[in-house]
Amino acid sequence: MIVVFGSLNVDVMIAVDHLPLPGETVLGPGYQLTAGGKGANQALAAARAGGAVTMIGCVGGDPLAETALTDLRAAGVDLSHLTTVADPTGLAAICVDKLGENHVVVASGANRQTKASQLSDSLLGPKTLLVLQMEVPLTENWAIIRRAKVKGTRVLLNVAPAAPIPTDVLPLVDWLIVNENEARQIAASLGNPIDDARTAAKFIAGASKTTVIVTLGAAGAAAYLKDGSDLSVGALKIQPVDTVGAGDSFVGGFAAAIDRGKDLAEALRYASVGGALACLHPGAQPSLPLQAAIEARLADLPA
Ligand code: RIB
Numbered sequence: 001m002i003v004v005f006g007s008l009n010v011d012v013m014i015a016v017d018h019l020p021l022p023g024e025t026v027l028g029p030g031y032q033l034t035a036g037g038k039g040a041n042q043a044l045a046a047a048r049a050g051g052a053v054t055m056i057g058c059v060g061g062d063p064l065a066e067t068a069l070t071d072l073r074a075a076g077v078d079l080s081h082l083t084t085v086a087d088p089t090g091l092a093a094i095c096v097d098k099l100g101e102n103h104v105v106v107a108s109g110a111n112r113q114t115k116a117s118q119l120s121d122s123l124l125g126p127k128t129l130l131v132l133q134m135e136v137p138l139t140e141n142w143a144i145i146r147r148a149k150v151k152g153t154r155v156l157l158n159v160a161p162a163a164p165i166p167t168d169v170l171p172l173v174d175w176l177i178v179n180e181n182e183a184r185q186i187a188a189s190l191g192n193p194i195d196d197a198r199t200a201a202k203f204i205a206g207a208s209k210t211t212v213i214v215t216l217g218a219a220g221a222a223a224y225l226k227d228g229s230d231l232s233v234g235a236l237k238i239q240p241v242d243t244v245g246a247g248d249s250f251v252g253g254f255a256a257a258i259d260r261g262k263d264l265a266e267a268l269r270y271a272s273v274g275g276a277l278a279c280l281h282p283g284a285q286p287s288l289p290l291q292a293a294i295e296a297r298l299a300d301l302p303a
Contacts (some may be wrong), residue, residue, distance in 0.1 A: 002046050002255050003123050005056045005144055006039020007111040007135035008072075008082075009090035010064045013244070013283055016095050019103050028095070034283040035071045036092050037111070038133040038160055041245050041284045045252020046131070047075040049274060050291040051259050054078040056119050057136065058110040064089040071285045081123075085113040090135075096282065100240045111136050116143040124151040129259045131251065133158045142169050154258075158251045164189040170208035175258075177213045177251055178204075198222055202230065213268070215250055220272055220302075223264060233268040234302035236276040245284030250275035253294060273297045 014028040035044075043055040055077050059065035061084050068089050072079060088109040096102045114136035124130070130148050132141050132155070142165075145155055149172040156175045159165065162185035170176075178186060180197035187193065187200035190207050194200040201214035205224035213223045220235040240246075253274025257267035273294045281287035 001127055002051045002053045002129045002131060002259050003056060003119065004039050004043040004046070004053060004131045005114070005119060005136070005141070006042065006131070006133045007037035007090055007108070007114070008035075008040040008055070008057050008059055008068045009037035009092045009106060009111070010034070010067045011036035011092045011094050011244070011284055013094050013096065015282070016097055019095055019097050019101060026095070032283060033067055034285055035068050036245070036284040037068065037090055038135050038158065038248055040068065040072060041248035041288065042131055042133065042158065042252040042255070043077050044071055044075055044285055045249045045274060045278075045288045046256045046259075047072070047077050048288050048290045049253045049256035049270070049294060051252075051256035054081060054123060056081045056114075058083045058085045058113045060085060060087055060089040060110045062088050064091065081118055081120075083113070083118055085110045087113055094244055096242050096244065100242050100279070102242070102244055104244070106135065108135065114140055116140045116147065119144055121147075121151065124148050124153045126152040126154070129154045129156060129255055131156045131158070131255050133160055134163055135161070138163060142166055145169050145172050156251070156255055156258075158247070159186055160247060162186060170210060173208070173210045175211050175213060175254070176204065176208070177215070177254070179215050179247060180217075183212070183214045211264070213254070215247060215275065221250070221268055223268060231265055231268070233265075233272045235272055236297060236300055238276050238279055240279035242282045242287070243279050245287055246275045246278045248284060249278035249288050252288070256291075269298055269301055270294060273301060
C-alpha cells in the first residue's frame with residue numbers, strides 16, 4: 001500500500017509566449033484550471049501506474065476543493081483521511097512558455113494545516129510505502145517520518161521544493177528523490193556546495209546513508225547507494241510540451257513499481273518512462289500516464 005502525505009492544489013495554467021521578467025506583465029490567451037499539488041500529483045501518478053494509494057492532506061471548504069479531488073477520486077485513491085479546514089484550498093499559478101519552460105508560484109492555503117496526526121498508526125508498517133514532498137509544514141513531515149520508521153514503514157522523500165532536512169531524519173529515508181537543483185541545494189545544506197548534480201547526489205548518499213536518486217531531464221536519472229555503488233537509467237527521446245508534473249510522475253511511477261516488488265533498476269526504468277510521458281501534454285494531472293502506457297514504452301528506453 002502507498003500512503004502519500006502531502007499537498008493538494010488547484011493549478012491555474014496560463015500559456016505565454018515568454019515567461020515574465022520581474023515587473024513585467026505578459027498576456028496569455030486563456031487559462032486551464034486543473035488539479036495539482038505535488039502530493040496529489042504523486043498519489044495520482046502512483047494510482048494510475050497501478051498502485052493502491054491513500055492520500056493524507058488538507059483542502060478548504062471552498063468549491064476549488066472539488067476540482068482538486070476529482071481526478072484522485074476517479075483513479076480510486078482513498079480520500080477518507082483528508083481533512084477539510086477553514087483555509088482556502090491550495091492554489092498554484094503556473095505560466096508555461098513556448099519552449100515548455102515554466103514559472104510556478106504556490107499559495108499554500110489549506111496545505112499549511114496538514115498534520116502528522118491525520119495519519120493513524122494503522123496505516124503504518126512494513127507493508128506501507130510512505131511518500132512525502134516538501135509542500136506541507138516540514139515539522140509535520142519530520143514527525144511522521146520518525147513515527148513511520150519506528151513501525152518499519154518504507155519511506156520515500158521527494159525533496160521538492162528543497163529545504164534542509166534534519167540530520168537525524170535523513171538516514172530514516174529509504175529513497176531520497178531530487179532534481180539537479182535540489183541535489184545541489186541539499187549538498188550545500190549539508191555543508192558541501194557542489195556544482196555537479198551527480199556528484200552532489202553521491203555526496204548526499206554517503207553523508208546520509210540513504211539511496212539518493214537524481215532526475216536529470218533528457219539524460220534520465222541516476223541512483224547513488226549508501227555503499228558507494230550507483231546505477232543510471234536513460235530517458236525516452238521526446239519533444240516536451242510542458243514539464244509541469246514530470247517529477248511527480250517519476251516519483252509516483254517509482255513508488256508504484258517498488259510497491260509491486262520491482263528492484264531499484266526496474267523501478268528507475270518505470271519512473272523514467274512515467275516522467276517522460278508526463279511531458280507530452282499540458283498540465284500536471286491531465287498528463288500523468290496509465291500503467292499500460294508506461295509498460296508499452298519500457299522497451300524504448302536506451303540501454
Ligand atoms: O510539481 C508540480 C506541482 O507543483 C503543480 O501541480 C503545482 O500545484 C505545484 O505544487
